[in-house]
Amino acid sequence: MNEIIEQIKQLKAEKSAIILAHNYQAVEIQEAADYRGDSLQLSILAKEAKADIIVFCGVRFMAETAAILNPGARVLLPVADAGCPMADMITAEQLREFKAQHPGAVVICYVNSSVEVKAESDICCTSSNAVKIVNSIPKHTPILFVPDQNLGTWAAKQTGRNVIVWDGYCPVHHWGLTLRHLNEVKAKYPGYKLLAHPECRYEVLELADMVMSTSGMMNYVAEHDEVILATENAMVDYLKYKYPDKKIEALSTAAICQNMKKTGIEDLLLALQKEQHLIEVEPQIAARAVACLDRMLELSR
Ligand code: 13P
């Protein structure tokens, strides 16, 4: 392991590369990375990076976002088929039909979407700014929200806005973190604060103490103890590794994103050695998708 880490360090320096890792990556990947974060933080870091190569340890939509925000860097996704099932739940064609059914509506797309869907959308959002983005839309303008029904519903309830949501969802949060888990775990750990990711169903979110992005959870745990996390399990692994004396429980230890788990330390090394797998986006699509992302980044300052 140490030898692999040494090789990674050497290649990074030789090739002027940086490694970004999402908070759901395995502990060893997060430790090998230069920066960790949630989707919004990593988008900003990618945009501002001065490196020639950005190795993105996460899933495809994240690497695509980095590639279009920083066209001067070559963005590599270590495992080519690390995708996001929720992002695949709507195509650009389906979004065009959805828009045709609701003329005059503004389209907000969750960053967990393909670059083609972003190109068809007006403004992007992430789990940490969805409420703010919904609030930024003029009061009487109808809003379409794709693809996550749960984040869209959560943002609608928080803002009191009428939001028409697409019926996509994250299988890990939607099916893997349920009311049954919540009742069992809350009974087992009375007094613990429940932090939930807004990709969970509304029935879970309304019983949570706080709803936040993955980095929101990281920051909260840095300052507090006795928490239950309703999100992908790698967060629990990483936080337990970082704070071995804190009491951190998972709402369900079975809530695992198989796509986030595809990247191992050897894949990261190979990505740097072979400069694989390069993310390429058609320039016309990229230009439209960047406009959608930039509107979000402008509001997130
Ligand atoms: P965050 O932006 O909160 O890190 O969420 C990304 C994600 O894919 C959650 O499933």
Ligand code: SF4
């Ligand atoms: Fe996609 Fe869910 Fe995995 Fe996040 S946890 S990358 S939303 S499948």
